[in-house]
Amino acid sequence: MMSWPEQVVRVQSLSESGMRAIPNQYIKPPTQRPVFKLASQFDRHPDIPVIDLHNLFGKDPILHLDTLRRISTACRDWGFFHAVNHGVSHELMRRARQVWRDFFSLPLQVKQEYANAPTTYEGYGSRLGVEKGAILDWSDYFFLHYLPVSSRNQSKCPEQPSCCREVVAEYSCEVVKLCRTLLKAMSTDLGLKEEYIENAFGGDDMEASLRVNFYPKCPQPELTLGLSSHSDPGGITILLPDRDVARLQVRKDGDWITVNPVPDSLIVMVGDQIQVMSNAIYTSAEHRVVVNSAKDGVSLAMFFNPKSDLVMKPAEELVSEERPALYDAMTFEHYRRHMRMKGPCGKARLESLKFNSP
Ligand code: OGA
Ligand code: NI
Numbered sequence: 494m495m496s497w498p499e500q501v502v503r504v505q506s507l508s509e510s511g512m513r514a515i516p517n518q519y520i521k522p523p524t525q526r527p528v529f530k531l532a533s534q535f536d537r538h539p540d541i542p543v544i545d546l547h548n549l550f551g552k553d554p555i556l557h558l559d560t561l562r563r564i565s566t567a568c569r570d571w572g573f574f575h576a577v578n579h580g581v582s583h584e585l586m587r588r589a590r591q592v593w594r595d596f597f598s599l600p601l602q603v604k605q606e607y608a609n610a611p612t613t614y615e616g617y618g619s620r621l622g623v624e625k626g627a628i629l630d631w632s633d634y635f636f637l638h639y640l641p642v643s644s645r646n647q648s649k650c651p652e653q654p655s656c657c658r659e660v661v662a663e664y665s666c667e668v669v670k671l672c673r674t675l676l677k678a679m680s681t682d683l684g685l686k687e688e689y690i691e692n693a694f695g696g697d698d699m700e701a702s703l704r705v706n707f708y709p710k711c712p713q714p715e716l717t718l719g720l721s722s723h724s725d726p727g728g729i730t731i732l733l734p735d736r737d738v739a740r741l742q743v744r745k746d747g748d749w750i751t752v753n754p755v756p757d758s759l760i761v762m763v764g765d766q767i768q769v770m771s772n773a774i775y776t777s778a779e780h781r782v783v784v785n786s787a788k789d790g791v792s793l794a795m796f797f798n799p800k801s802d803l804v805m806k807p808a809e810e811l812v813s814e815e816r817p818a819l820y821d822a823m824t825f826e827h828y829r830r831h832m833r834m835k836g837p838c839g840k841a842r843l844e845s846l847k848f849n850s851p
Contacts, residue, residue: 495612498625504633506601508709508789518629519717526716527742527749527783541743542567543755546671547578549678564675565682568763572724572778573743575758580674581667583757586733588656589664594791595654596635597707607651609636611833615649622836630837631784632719633707639665639795640701661703668731668759668795669701675729675761676797683771685810693770693808694728695800706792708740711784719782723837725764726829727798732760735790744779751783765828765843766799769820772807773847779840801826820846 507516544563548556567574596604609616611623614636620629635651638644651657673691680689691699708719719740734741734754741752741760752760768777782792799805806822823846831842 496610497620498623501619503601503619504631505597505707505709508711513712515711515713515717519631521628521717525721527718529715541752542571542574544574544576545578546576549674550580561678561682564678568679568775571745572763572776574761575755576761577755577758579671579759581671581759585664585667586757588660589793590733590736590791592654592657592660593705593793596651596657597791599653603653607649623834627836630720631708631711631717635705637661637703639703641698665703665795672729672731672797679767683774683811685808689808690770693799695803698800700798700800702796704794704796706794708782708784708790710789711786714784714786717784719784721837722779722781722839724777724779724840724843725762725796726832727764727796727825728766729764729797730762731795732762733793734760735792738785738788738790740782740785740790742781742783766805766825768843769805770808772811772816773819774811777843799825
């Protein structure tokens with residue numbers, strides 16, 4: 494069985510040890526370090542799309558179309574948006590965050606029972622990628638498979654806090670519904686059949702997994718990142734961000750823009766497979782997470798991915814003589830292997846696959 498190349502160190506333990514200087518293995522090269530702006534410059538970026546999804550569930554065709562247009566612009570220009578009125582209960586969102594906060598507050602030896610390995614990544618982890626000597630991110634996480642049902646393993650889900658399994662099940666179920674609605678909206682906007690993307694992802698065999706990220710306090714946030722720059726390799730991600738600290742940054746036209754929290758929103762991100770399938774009409778969001786010296790934080794990322802052995806390629810309807818296929822066909826499993834071995838690398842992987850247009 495594949496294992497980690499070095500002894501796993503829990504970032505939370507480093508943080509709680511009270512050290513003033515972070516270990517070298519977490520210090521990013523100067524070009525990757527975050528730039529912290531003055532508090533006054535942290536106002537919400539005026540263009541970050543905030544989309545009310547209410548009318549996506551409703552019957553009014555004009556309002557429905559208007560919502561589709563907004564989703565369309567966001568997915569083409571940004572690769573992500575804040576969703577409000579998304580149908581997931583706010584109270585459930587709060588409970589989901591709290592139950593994972595409580596999990597990460599448990600003693601280390603309880604959490605260690607769930608220690609993960611790079612074969613499936615399921616469980617309690619502290620690194621992405623298996624390269625010895627890699628520069629690591631300032632975070633721990635918990636990773637769980639949710640769909641297809643056959644991949645779900647109840648014993649991998651924490652027994653403590655006592656309501657954890659129940660809350661995970663309830664939260665995931667609601668987020669899956671939202672995901673299906675969004676995939677339909679995206680398919681329709683791209684001029685494909687409503688079920689196109691979901692079917693291309695394997696229909697009932699579509700994969701879903703949950704990664705709960707824990708970002709411990711960091712004594713030197715200017716030297717490291719909670720999660721290095723990457724785009725999510727799969728289909729779409731529905732992210733429940735940390736509630737009161739702006740940590741997420743998205744790259745737009747070369748600049749890193751801080752995404753301030755919008756109350757009760759969920760963040761929808763386009764992943765690489767939708768960029769591929771849309772033949773780059775949609776763009777996947779390049780994003781990263783900065784850490785904070787005063788507050789730790791928890792976020793829940795639910796990933797919706799193609800069944801791993803399905804071949805992904807641009808939809809034929811979106812390929813023409815004027816717009817030839819930009820990407821070669823490849824199984825999702827093969828595509829994802831890069832991230833699982835090397836860890837986050839911006840959008841380099843996807844860019845490297847692009848054919849050079851003549
Ligand atoms: C991720 C991710 C962002 C966050 O888990 O892929 O980008 O805010 N998370 O935790
Ligand atoms: Ni991500």
